Structures are given as C-alpha cells and as structure tokens.
Amino acid sequence: MGRIVRAISKDASVVCSAIDGKDIVCEIERVHQSSAVVTAALGRLAMGTSLMGFGMKGEDDRVTVKIDGGGPAGQLIAVADSYGNVKADVMQPVVELPPNSIGKLDVAGAVGVDGAITVIKDLGLKEPYVGQVPLVSGEIAEDITAYLAQSEQVPSVTALGVLINPDLTVKNAGGFLIQVLPFASDEIITQIEQNIAKMQSVTKLMEDGRTTDEIALMALDGLEPNVLDDFKVDYRCDCSRERTERVLISLGEQELNDIIKDGDVDIKCHFCGKHYSFTPDEVRKLLEESKK
Incomplete structure (x- = not known):
C-alpha cells in the first residue's frame, strides 16, 4: 500500500503533497504486464493523478487524467478519488525502446509529445469540469505542471519518478506536487526554487x-x-x-439483441483485469429490465 504525506508552510501559502507509490506501480505492472518503459510512464501518471485527487472536497469526487501524445504506448489514463486511491490503463502495455540520451527509460519516446493532456474532474455537479492543454514534454510531471498553470492558474512544481530493477521489477516509485497559493510572496517562491534546485531526483532520494x-x-x-x-x-x-x-444496458436494445444472438459474453475490466460473464438469458433479462 502506498502513502501520501501533505506538508504546509507556516503561513499556509504553499502546500506539498508527496507520495510513496512503489506498491501502486508494482500493481500496475502486475495487472497490465507492461514493459519497463510503459510501467514507468503509467506509474508516473498514476502517482501524479493520485496527488491531484488527494484532498478534493467531496467524498465522491473523482479526477481523470488522460495523456495522448501519439507515441507507441497510445493513450494513457488514470483515475483517482479524493483519498488518492488510483487506477490506470494504457492502450499498448508493451513497448520496447532504447534508453534516451542520458541513459534512462525513454518515457517521452513511449508517450509521444504530439498531443494533449486532458483532465476531467467530476465534482458532483451537473457537468464535469474538463480542461486540456498541449503536452510540453511527454515526461508526465512537466505536463501536469503545465496543465495546472495554464488551465487552473495554479503555479506548481511536479516531480515523479519510477526506478526499475534489471529484472524489470519496481525498485521504488514516488513523487511530489507543490502548489503555491496566490498570496505567496516572491521570497517564498524564490525559496521553493532554491529548494528544488538542491534536491536530487525523487527516486534517488528514496x-x-x-x-x-x-x-x-x-x-x-x-x-x-x-x-x-x-x-x-x-x-x-x-x-x-x-x-x-x-454498461451493457447503456449499449441500447439493438446491440443487446446482437449480443444475445452471439451467445455468452465476457467483459474484462481494463483497469484491474477482472472478468464478468453473462449468459444470453442474463443479457435478455437486463434488456427487459431496461424497458421498465
């Protein structure tokens, strides 16, 4: 199980939420059987989304973050609740790429940079809030920072990292999200900049x-x-x-009738891998109930 710690400055103008996400990323690798670079990419997105969701006011609030950069991994998606619990999915879980120019996993190469990050917040209102900005790097953390600054006008710093062992297991994973409130002074912002400049990567710190x-x-x-x-x-x-x-009922009468003709139907959850099987009689009963 992971852990999120939230710290606040004395004057309450700056908040930093930090996450130990090793167990979360290990579960991502287990569920999706992902290659190292995709585990790193989806792990970063899951932890970043968890940090964004953590502390939302409503118990049933949800935040969904989608990244589609045109890379070989395809679209990545993560969904978090207000407690920071998260689930994630990726279109292509296995991508093999050589290391990037500094010898690290090429997350940007797997994700791509020609696309956008989309954030959907379901806050219990009539319509969810949807924001979207272009990707700036495909490295996930920088893209979340850019989204918060451009779409929500929240100055922030995001750092996310996943360290993979030679045997492809997860060695450690973590990150932090610093958010600066509008009344923060220039001196405080300078102090944060100095702190970040001195800090090593999250994975090295862990x-x-x-x-x-x-x-x-x-x-x-x-x-x-x-x-x-x-x-x-x-x-x-x-x-x-x-x-x-x-979900089946939402498909409509015509499609349900087609499913009934095809025999048993098996539906797999893309987030956890669970299977749900329905017989034609069960689908027929759902169709009848939907008409009532």
Whole structure:
C-alpha cells in the first residue's frame, strides 16, 4: 500500500503533497504486464493523478487524467478519488525502446509529445469540469505542471519518478506536487526554487532512504513547514458486476439483441483485469429490465 504525506508552510501559502507509490506501480505492472518503459510512464501518471485527487472536497469526487501524445504506448489514463486511491490503463502495455540520451527509460519516446493532456474532474455537479492543454514534454510531471498553470492558474512544481530493477521489477516509485497559493510572496517562491534546485531526483532520494514526509519537508525547507496529513493510498479499481450491467444496458436494445444472438459474453475490466460473464438469458433479462 502506498502513502501520501501533505506538508504546509507556516503561513499556509504553499502546500506539498508527496507520495510513496512503489506498491501502486508494482500493481500496475502486475495487472497490465507492461514493459519497463510503459510501467514507468503509467506509474508516473498514476502517482501524479493520485496527488491531484488527494484532498478534493467531496467524498465522491473523482479526477481523470488522460495523456495522448501519439507515441507507441497510445493513450494513457488514470483515475483517482479524493483519498488518492488510483487506477490506470494504457492502450499498448508493451513497448520496447532504447534508453534516451542520458541513459534512462525513454518515457517521452513511449508517450509521444504530439498531443494533449486532458483532465476531467467530476465534482458532483451537473457537468464535469474538463480542461486540456498541449503536452510540453511527454515526461508526465512537466505536463501536469503545465496543465495546472495554464488551465487552473495554479503555479506548481511536479516531480515523479519510477526506478526499475534489471529484472524489470519496481525498485521504488514516488513523487511530489507543490502548489503555491496566490498570496505567496516572491521570497517564498524564490525559496521553493532554491529548494528544488538542491534536491536530487525523487527516486534517488528514496534509494538513499528518505521517507515521504522527509521529502515533503525538504521541498518546503526554510518555510517552517509542518506535516498536515498522512494517508495510506492504494491501487484500487471500483468495478463490479452491477457497474458492468449498467454498461451493457447503456449499449441500447439493438446491440443487446446482437449480443444475445452471439451467445455468452465476457467483459474484462481494463483497469484491474477482472472478468464478468453473462449468459444470453442474463443479457435478455437486463434488456427487459431496461424497458421498465
């Protein structure tokens, strides 16, 4: 199970949420049987989405982040609730690419840079909020930062990392999201910039034994920060047979009749891999109930 720690500066003008997402990314690799570079890409997106969702006001609020950069991995998607629990999916889980110019996994090469990041927030209103901005790097963290600045006018810093072992297992994974409120002074912003410049990558910090709360406090060093929250987060899919039934009903009468003719139907959840099977009689019953 993962962990999110949220720290706040003394004057409450800056908040930093940091995540230990190793278990979340391990589950992504298990569910999707993804190659190393896709595990890294989808892991970064899942952790970034978790940080964005964590702390939303409504218990049933949800945030969905989609990235479609035209790369060989295809579209990546992650969905998080207000507790930071997250699920994720990718169109092409296996992509093999040589290392990038600095010898790291080529996440941008797998994701692509010719596209957009789309954020959908379901806040219990009549219509969800939808924002979209062009990708700036395909490295995920920079794209989330750009989205927050351009679409939500929230100055922020996002850092995300996934370290893969030679045997393709996940060594560590984590990240942080710093958000600056409008009343923050120039001195505070300068302090944050200096802190970020001094910090090593998240994966290196975790490899050196730094804990999630230490990373959050390090990012806000000099601002007299305090830990505000400390929560467990998980890779969690909320699919169920009832939800799957509603999806079938939404297909409409004609398509349900075609399904009945084809015999048994098996539906697989793309987020967790669970299978839901329906006999023609069960589909017929759903069709009859939908007419009532």
